[in-house]
Amino acid sequence: MVQSLDYLKETASQTAGPYVHIGLIPKQAGFDIFENNFTNILADENTRGERIIVEGRVIDGTGTPLRDALLEIWQANADGRYNHELDRQKSGKVDEGFRGWGRTGTDFDTAVYRFETIKPGVVSGRNNRDMAPHINFWIVARGINIGLNTRMYFADEADKNANDPVLNLIEQHERRKTLIASLDDSGPLPVYRFDIVLQGENETVFFDV
Template sequence: MVQPLDYLKETASQTAGPYVHIGLISKQAGFDIFETNFTNIMADETTRGERIIIEGRVIDGTGTPVRDALIEIWQANADGRYHHELDRQKRGEIDEDFRGWGRTGTDFDTAIYRFETIKPGAVSGRGGTEMAPHINFWIVARGINIGLNTRMYFADEQDANANATATDPVLNLIEQQERRKTLIAERDESGSVPVYRFDIILQGENETVFFDI
C-alpha cells in the first residue's frame, strides 16, 4: 500500500562530492569526456577592459586548505553590464566577447584556485543604487550541504567601496565594519598581469561573509 506523502520521511541531505569534479570540471579531474569544457579563462585579447587574475585558497575551520572545492564566479563586464537578458540597465554595452561566467576547482596539489578575467565596472542596483565593482562567488565542496554565496570587492576601488556602503544593498547587509574586510581582495602588480588575492575562510576567525540568496 502506498502511503500518503505526509508519512514519508525526509531524504537525508548530502554534501557536494567527492565526485562533483567528474560531473562539473571533469577535465581537471582527469576525465576529458566533454566536447566543450567550462574553464577558468573568461577573457582573451578581444575582451574589453583590464585583464586581471583572481586567485586564492579556500580554508576550512581548522585552517587547512580545501583541495577539492569547486568555485564558480559571475560578473559584469568592464562597462558594468551583465551578459544576460534580464540585465536591462542602460549603462554601457554588452561585450559579445565576454560571457562573464567561469568555473574551476582548487588545485589538488597547491589548493589554489585561479581565474583569468577582466576587472568589472560598477553595477546599477535596484532603484538606481550604485554598487561598487565586484565579483560574485559560489563555492561547493565535501562537507558543505548548500553552496555558499559571497562577493569579492577590490582594494584599489576605495572611493567606490566607500560610496557603496551608503547605497550598496549587499554591503549594507553587513552591520559590522570589520566583517566587510573579508570581502576585499588586495591587488598585486608584481607580475605582467595584476593579481587579486582572495582567500575564502569557511569557518572560524576572519570567516568570510556569506549571503543567503
C-alpha cells in the first residue's frame, strides 16, 4: 500500500555552507584529496591574448564581505570563441592553451577572490549581434539556495559596452554599472576589480539562466 503524500514530511534542506569548500575547492580548505585540483588560473604561457587579473569581494546585504563564498567563471578566448566544439558562433580558433573556466573561493582572511586569465574577445551572440567582452560568473555562499549568475564587463570597453545586447536589456540604466569592473593598470598586469553585492544598495544585477 502506498503511503499518502499527506503524511510525508519535507526533507530537511540546507543552503551552501562550509562543506561546499571541502567538495569543490578542497585544497583551499586545507584538504589535499584530489590529484588534480580545479584552480583560479585559466591561462598559461602559451595562451593567446592579454594576461589580466580579476579580483574582488562578495558582499552581503549588511555590507559585510563574505569569507566563504565560492565562485566559478567561464569565458571566451581572445578570439571571442568558447573552447568547446559546440560553439560555432565565431570563426576564431579554439585556443588549446586556454581552459576558459576557473573556480576559487574568497580568501578566508581577506575575503578577496582572484582569477588569473586573459581578456576575452568580442563574442558573437544571437542573431549575429556582437556582445562586448565579458566574463560569466556563478556564485554560491551560505544563505544562497540556488547559485547566482551574473556577468562582468570591462570599464575600458565603453563603446562596446554601450552596444551590448545584454546590458541594454537592463532598463534601469544606473544598475548597469554594477556589471562593470574598474581597471587598475599600475602594476605589471592589468587588474580588473569586480565586487559582487548580493542584496541592498548597489545590488549586482543577476540573470535567470
